[in-house]
Amino acid sequence: MELKRFQRTLRQAMILPVLACLMLAGVLVWQTHESDTTVGLIERSDQRIALARLIETLVVDEETGLRGYQVTSDPRFLQPYNVAEPRMEQAIAQLRSIAGPTETDLLDRFVKEHQTWHQSFAEPLIAMIAAGGRASDDDINLTGRARMDSMRNLLAQVVSISEQRSAERSAEFRRQTRRVLTALVVLAGIIGLVIGLFTRDRLQDVSVAFRRSIELQRSRAEELFQSEQHLRTTLASIGDGVISCDANAKVELMNPIAQELTGWLESQARGRRIEEVFRIVNETTRQPLENPVTKVQRLNRVVGMGNHTVLIRKDGSELSIDDSASPIRNEAGELSGVVMVFRDITMERRTRAALLANEKLAVAGRLAATIAHEIHNPLDSVANLLYLLQHDPEDGEAKHFLDIAQSELARVTQISRAMLSLYRESKAPVPVDLKDMLDDLLLLMEGRFNSLGVSATSDLPSGIVVDGFPAELRQVFTNLITNAAEAAAQGGTVLVRIIPQHASLSPSGQRIEEGAIVEIIDNGPGIPQEVQDHLFQPFFTTKGERGTGLGLWVSQGIIRKHAGIIHLFSNTEGSIRGTTASVFLASKPIMEPGGD
Amino acid sequence: MPKNAHLVLCVDDEVVGLRVRKILLERAGYEVLTAADGYAGLELFAAQPVEAVVLDYAMPGMHGGEVAKKMRQAKPNVPILLLSAYVGLPEEVSSLVDVYMTKGEGAPALLEKLGNLFSLRGASHLR
Numbered sequence: 175m176e177l178k179r180f181q182r183t184l185r186q187a188m189i190l191p192v193l194a195c196l197m198l199a200g201v202l203v204w205q206t207h208e209s210d211t212t213v214g215l216i217e218r219s220d221q222r223i224a225l226a227r228l229i230e231t232l233v234v235d236e237e238t239g240l241r242g243y244q245v246t247s248d249p250r251f252l253q254p255y256n257v258a259e260p261r262m263e264q265a266i267a268q269l270r271s272i273a274g275p276t277e278t279d280l281l282d283r284f285v286k287e288h289q290t291w292h293q294s295f296a297e298p299l300i301a302m303i304a305a306g307g308r309a310s311d312d313d314i315n316l317t318g319r320a321r322m323d324s325m326r327n328l329l330a331q332v333v334s335i336s337e338q339r340s341a342e343r344s345a346e347f348r349r350q351t352r353r354v355l356t357a358l359v360v361l362a363g364i365i366g367l368v369i370g371l372f373t374r375d376r377l378q379d380v381s382v383a384f385r386r387s388i389e390l391q392r393s394r395a396e397e398l399f400q401s402e403q404h405l406r407t408t409l410a411s412i413g414d415g416v417i418s419c420d421a422n423a424k425v426e427l428m429n430p431i432a433q434e435l436t437g438w439l440e441s442q443a444r445g446r447r448i449e450e451v452f453r454i455v456n457e458t459t460r461q462p463l464e465n466p467v468t469k470v471q472r473l474n475r476v477v478g479m480g481n482h483t484v485l486i487r488k489d490g491s492e493l494s495i496d497d498s499a500s501p502i503r504n505e506a507g508e509l510s511g512v513v514m515v516f517r518d519i520t521m522e523r524r525t526r527a528a529l530l531a532n533e534k535l536a537v538a539g540r541l542a543a544t545i546a547h548e549i550h551n552p553l554d555s556v557a558n559l560l561y562l563l564q565h566d567p568e569d570g571e572a573k574h575f576l577d578i579a580q581s582e583l584a585r586v587t588q589i590s591r592a593m594l595s596l597y598r599e600s601k602a603p604v605p606v607d608l609k610d611m612l613d614d615l616l617l618l619m620e621g622r623f624n625s626l627g628v629s630a631t632s633d634l635p636s637g638i639v640v641d642g643f644p645a646e647l648r649q650v651f652t653n654l655i656t657n658a659a660e661a662a663a664q665g666g667t668v669l670v671r672i673i674p675q676h677a678s679l680s681p682s683g684q685r686i687e688e689g690a691i692v693e694i695i696d697n698g699p700g701i702p703q704e705v706q707d708h709l710f711q712p713f714f715t716t717k718g719e720r721g722t723g724l725g726l727w728v729s730q731g732i733i734r735k736h737a738g739i740i741h742l743f744s745n746t747e748g749s750i751r752g753t754t755a756s757v758f759l760a761s762k763p764i765m766e767p768g769g770d
Numbered sequence: 771m772p773k774n775a776h777l778v779l780c781v782d783d784e785v786v787g788l789r790v791r792k793i794l795l796e797r798a799g800y801e802v803l804t805a806a807d808g809y810a811g812l813e814l815f816a817a818q819p820v821e822a823v824v825l826d827y828a829m830p831g832m833h834g835g836e837v838a839k840k841m842r843q844a845k846p847n848v849p850i851l852l853l854s855a856y857v858g859l860p861e862e863v864s865s866l867v868d869v870y871m872t873k874g875e876g877a878p879a880l881l882e883k884l885g886n887l888f889s890l891r892g893a894s895h896l897r
Contacts, residue, residue, distance in 0.1 A: 550855035554873035555787045558794045561877030625828045
């Protein structure tokens with residue numbers, strides 16, 4: 175539930191009871207007003223009764239006064255009568271002002287009766303008495319009495335009616351009060367119920383929202399926990415060492431592999447400078463290397479792995495490693511830490527070295543049969559010549575036999591020397607005469623060409639010398655020439671040539687160094703495009719069991735080490751079909767130690 | 771040179787080796803024909819009454835195994851001695867010929883094995 179809705183609910187929950195109370199108050203006010211009216215009406219009835227009684231008293235006073243005067247003829251007895259007269263008029267006026275229609279009717283009749291009584295009985299009687307007459311006539315008296323009774327009767331009716339009204343109104347008032355009470359109770363009950371239901375509904379909303387938000391929080395916390403666990407497990411099960419540092423290059427976290435490789439426990443390393451935990455030096459120079467973390471701080475970008483890095487572990491032992499480091503950035507894009515990944519490549523290096531040695535042996539093995547053939551042939555001739563010399567040679571023949579034997583032995587020596595130089599390793603680059611080297615190789619492989627039925631030609635200008643490792647270069651060219659011979663097959667040709675290169679600029683503006691391109695060209699079937707893509711991959715071979723699949727891969731490594739370039743151009747179409755292997759070697763290359 | 775000398779055909783692409791072998795076998799009393807490759811060898815084999823063949827294995831164009839196969843098809847009874855600078859030739863090649871030996875075993879070994887071929891032939895003829 176958003177805050178706005180929550181506030182609206184709160185407002186609603188407050189306003190409804192206030193409105194309900196106001197409504198109740200309105201009902202009360204209205205009912206009080208009604209009661210007031212009723213009470214006023216009751217009071218007026220009582221007033222009417224009182225006035226009717228007063229009028230009755232005044233009538234009695236008049237009659238009493240008149241009677242006294244009639245008996246005594248003393249005008250003093252007439253005083254109550256005289257006093258009553260104006261008061262009665264006043265009282266009648268008052269009563270009339272508050273009387274209902276029935277009472278007014280009765281009152282009119284009373285007034286008429288009273289007037290009649292007054293004019294036709296009292297006044298004449300008074301006048302008669304005043305005139306000294308006697309007024310003891312029974313008839314007159316009876317008439318007066320009848321009138322008086324009538325008047326009293328009328329007044330009694332007024333009183334009775336008023337009393338009845340008063341009683342009705344009292345009853346009405348009581349009923350009203352009861353009604354109001356009932357209405358108030360019912361209304362209060364209804365309002366209470368409505369407020370209760372409404373509030374409950376609103377509170378339920380709020381509580382649902384509250385519960386939901388709690389659940390959301392809980393599930394988020396759970397998700398966060400899960401995701402952190404996930405990351406931790408990932409980190410722990412990663413096969414590479416991972417160290418993460420804060421922005422000050424202090425170690426924060428190390429996974430198990432990192433602890434194993436560095437020899438530092440995470441608990442020991444945490445908070446220490448990375449250089450202390452992760453000490454690296456160059457494999458050959460032994461110079462300390464810039465720490466990847468510091469490098470990331472300096473360059474603020476991902477730093478790749480350096481070649482020939484040695485990690486010095488906590489106990490002083492060493493490991494060859496590959497390392498790389500990446501910056502960790504916060505939301506504002508500022509560097510908040512660095513994560514470094516590294517792995518032990520000692521085994522990888524050994525495997526690579528073993529593969530290289532294996533390939534070198536494979537080249538040797540491939541040549542061994544050829545070499546045996548090359549040596550056995552002259553040896554066979556020499557053995558036969560020696561036999562002939564032992565068994566009485568004819569005149570002059572001996573010298574001839576010796577000459578042949580000598581030249582055959584020279585051939586053996588040459589071959590064995592060429593073979594030896596193929597395997598002799600030099601520590602530093604030495605000048606290599608390309609013509610000499612290639613001539614040697616072609617001589618060694620003559621038999622191979624013969625047995626394959628391939629004719630080899632060469633165009634090798636003399637005096638072209640490059641710096642390099644001769645044994646390795648021999649390995650490369652042995653590979654390339656063997657490949658060419660096998661591709662050319664029966665009746666094919668192989669051309670080996672050297673094209674000297676002078677220092678210049680290529681059409682694309684690149685500097686071309688001084689050196690030479692050695693091309694080995696065969697007129698075999700060519701290499702299909704899909705095969706060409708894999709030529710320099712290790713263990714890729716088209717020769718089945720006869721090949722190791724390492725020849726070109728190793729050759730490429732060697733040429734790269736010599737800062738040279740190796741290319742294969744091939745065509746499978748008609749008359750121009752065939753393959754050209756092209757190797758550029760610089761006269762004074764800057765050796766790349768990582769090339770092998 | 772005896773009149774009843776056996777006629778031997780030597781096939782080898784090694785010019786010097788072939789020349790020396792020819793001299794050696796002639797001294798040992800054989801009559802020798804030489805060919806520098808398989809094709810020339812097969813021609814001579816068909817044209818001449820060759821009684822035995824000393825055949826090199828590694829030769830351009832057609833190796834000794836193929837030459838031996840063709841010779842066997844033409845004249846199955848002529849013994850063939852396969853002489854090779856290689857060791858460990860395939861079984862299907864060595865089974866084609868009567869004797870298989872490697873170069874460099876020496877002249878006496880060659881003469882002995884060649885002589886054996888004729889004496890065995892002779893013995894089987896007698897039987």
